[in-house]
Amino acid sequence: MRPLDHILRLIIFTFYLGVVLLGLYAPLIQHFAGYPAGENVYALLSPICHQYPTRSFWIFDRPWALCARCSSAYLGLALAALFVRPKYSYLCRAVLGILLVAIAAIDPMLQLYLLYESTNAARLLTGLVGGIGAFLIIYPIPLRYMEATK
């Protein structure tokens, strides 16, 4: 089971880090290679993120192709795949994950229903928390199997 655990973690880490790097690549390639370079990346990522520029990080006067919350959520997922190894059953992890996602959802919900405009720092923080929570929910290998194979 352990090699499977390593492979799965590596796949999750590579995939989600790749998504974040794509989000960063679009403004960078457009800055250095000029328009329309990068437009296909903006289009590629548009189905998974609203890409509102005022809610995104900017680099070289161009917004990332993912908003601050999505970027940090995917980064949180990628980092969690490498570093989060809780010693609990899947049920406990899933409950903890749901709790973290719920905490992360407070900020966008307040923004949606109240006259409150979040900041990129808050989006970054809640996105990371939500990403870690999502990892705890989606990661399938029950830890006791891994423990048993040690």
Add this chain to the structure above:
Amino acid sequence: MKKPVAFLVALALMSGLAHSQNTIKIPATTVVVVKTQNSLASDKLKERQEVVLAVAADVVVKSHLVIKSGTPVIAIVESAESAGMVGQAGKITVAIQSTTAVDGTTVPLTGTFFSKGESKTGESVAVGAVLCPLALLCKGEEGDIPAGAQSRALTLGEVEVTVKD
């Protein structure tokens, strides 16, 4: 004696005025964030209809404000298809055209807003064929760009703007 002094003062004032204005070039493909002010639905707008949007964030070039947040943006409905029978979804594309710089210069822009409603063709055909043919009259969702939606528009070509120091 008074006349040369007055002349010098006038000259100093004029040179001061000349220094207080500055010409700034907005480079081509500068990002201008545009937002909708109202909801734009595919069943309420027609093709080639003009809509007014707004600049969502100040555009600053070399520390000078060149386009102010809230400035109106002219856009045109490029295509608008209402939702149709058999669950066909509506869709709308709005093409961003231009805005105005702080000195009144027109700044041509390129960019789009796009929305496609949810298609209900599958459900409509399935229910229509099995249960009731009237289900084929069921429409899909309209394309709808909500109020406050943002898009990234880019300036078309270099534009010279006169700004105050």
